[in-house]
Amino acid sequence: MHALYRQVATLMETVAAEVVLPRYQNLAAEEIEEKAADDYVTIADKESEIRLQEGLSKILPEAGVVGEEAVAADPTVMDNVGNGLQWIIDPIDGTGNFAAGRAPFGIMVGLVDNGVIQAGWILDPLTGRMCHAALGGGAYIDEERIAAKETGADKPIAALAVYFLTVEQRAEIAVKAEGKLTLVDIPRRAAEQYPRLVLGTNDVSLFERSHPWDHAAGALLLNESGAKLARRDGTPYIIGDNKRGLLGASSHRMWDKAAQILC
Known part of the structure; x- marks a missing residue:
């Protein structure tokens, strides 16, 4: 798995250097599109996905590829998610x-076999930080194996992504969290939420949508580091469910505590 890690990491670093970073704070208005309300895609997203797909297909030709922008262009691509061996790509x-010219943003790749996450990579192009994990092989930041840690705060630090909930659901979460959690702003990218849980910055994260490109790599990073990601009822996160x-x-321990408060 280490050889596979290095091949994928090198590919992601190359795409970041050659495709993503040259466009950072350097996008023309016509190079940014709004796919849906508050959901953007740029020329860099599209070019990054193409380069990643080409490279990953060479690394493991037997694996299919599911990318965020491919699904946006053809939603039927999702019909096959979780079937067989697949690469999962979030190009940015x-x-x-990224489109607003501010950090944070990232590149994420996951490898999934019949819905079970086998490996994951999360690259921060601006700092070069690579978080990665392999099923049964532990979690790492760059070349150092890591164990997740709590913040140690009296009230757990929670970054709750509630913007896909209804107004009523948001209000319910706010009532449940009041006095029990310290709420902080979300970074609006899962590629930053997950490292913060491992590094002792945050204790709790809540997500409503669970697109595989947003969560495959981060889910494995948490679970292999001794942290925990699961459905709100405690069942495992399976790609394609x-x-x-x-x-x-x-x-x-913190997951159980958060579940008692929020779920």
């Missing part, structure tokens, strides 16, 4: 930030 996670809602925490 945090496109809204078509469910909603994910709860992440910096430890199993």
